[in-house]
Amino acid sequence: MITGTKTKPMMMILSLSKDNIQVQKEQDVVLLRNRVREVAVKIKMGLVNQTKLITAASELLRNMLRYGGGGSCLIEVVTRGRDNGVRLTFTDHGPGIPDIEAAMRDGFSTGKSLGLGLPGAKRLCNEFDLKSKPGEGTVVMILKWANG
Amino acid sequence: MDKIPILRMGSFLLVTIQVDLYDRLALDLEADLVQMVNKTGSKGVLIDISAVSIVDSFMGRIIGNIASMSKILDAETVVVGMQPAVAITLIELGLPLKGVHTALDVEKGMNLLKSMIGDDHGDEDETDDDDTFAE
Numbered sequence: 001m002i003t004g005t006k007t008k009p010m011m012m013i014l015s016l017s018k019d020n021i022q023v024q025k026e027q028d029v030v031l032l033r034n035r036v037r038e039v040a041v042k043i044k045m046g047l048v049n050q051t052k053l054i055t056a057a058s059e060l061l062r063n064m065l066r067y068g069g070g071g072s073c074l075i076e077v078v079t080r081g082r083d084n085g086v087r088l089t090f091t092d093h094g095p096g097i098p099d100i101e102a103a104m105r106d107g108f109s110t111g112k113s114l115g116l117g118l119p120g121a122k123r124l125c126n127e128f129d130l131k132s133k134p135g136e137g138t139v140v141m142i143l144k145w146a147n148g
Numbered sequence: 149m150d151k152i153p154i155l156r157m158g159s160f161l162l163v164t165i166q167v168d169l170y171d172r173l174a175l176d177l178e179a180d181l182v183q184m185v186n187k188t189g190s191k192g193v194l195i196d197i198s199a200v201s202i203v204d205s206f207m208g209r210i211i212g213n214i215a216s217m218s219k220i221l222d223a224e225t226v227v228v229g230m231q232p233a234v235a236i237t238l239i240e241l242g243l244p245l246k247g248v249h250t251a252l253d254v255e256k257g258m259n260l261l262k263s264m265i266g267d268d269h270g271d272e273d274e275t276d277d278d279d280t281f282a283e
Contacts, residue, residue: 026170026171026172027170029170029171030168030170033168033202034168047233048232048233048236048237050233051201051202051231051233051234051236051237052233052236052237052240054201054202055202055203055204055237055241058202058204058206059204059205059241062171062204062206106242113205113206113209114205114208114209114243116205116241116242116243117205119242120205120240120241120242120243123240123241123242124237124240124241
């Protein structure tokens with residue numbers, strides 16, 4: 001991947017297709033994983049990157065179900081020049097994350113899990129963005145380029 | 149309600165996961181498997197995950213749990229057939245599945261189980277080659 005240099009300004013990321021899926025129960029996770037896979041295959045993402053993307057999505061979906069009480073996931077095919085990628089945006093209206101810095105640390109969990117979800121998802125993707133307001137909810141965006 | 153079948157083969161239990169796992173299903177499998185180990189007095193558990201395309205932190209933890217729980221009940225666990233992409237993802241995720249015996253395929257897994265049970269309290273951390281090849 002080309003990193004932004006002075007001579008080559010960062011290209012705009014354009015969204016090509018959008019698909020919004022509601023996630024309210026555990027079985028929806030399987031459905032959403034399959035949907036993400038379909039989209040990833042369509043843009044010719046390699047098997048390893050597909051697996052990374054879907055695993056990251058799976059982690060974030062679990063968080064959304066367990067802590068956010070369900071929410072929705074927006075699946076987008078995005079493009080930046082010659083690169084194609086998949087962008088997933090998870091939105092919930094749960095209690096939010098009071099301490100984002102702690103939540104991003106390996107091994108931190110308010111539940112009884114391993115605390116790998118958020119930091120793991122970040123490692124598995126090319127771009128990661130987390131916004132949360134206590135009492136209002138959480139929005140997590142991840143992006144994986146087909147060849148990233 | 150989905151359920152993952154557990155087959156009994158001599159003194160071993162054989163589990164082939166053929167469906168996409170979600171959390172409830174994995175938890176049920178954990179409970180069923182430990183029950184079965186207890187009920188049948190099995191000495192080994194073989195879990196085939198060759199059809200599983202996603203293992204995230206939760207399922208990784210369940211696999212680790214099954215191995216440790218069986219261990220306490222005097223049974224060894226071997227996980228076989230992990231896809232290369234899953235192995236790559238697990239490590240990047242930060243879940244090295246320490247303490248879980250692995251083998252490349254069912255046959256090698258069976259041999260590993262037999263050898264582990266044969267020399268009773270043999271090597272604790274004997275792991276077969278868990279190198280992965282692209283299919």
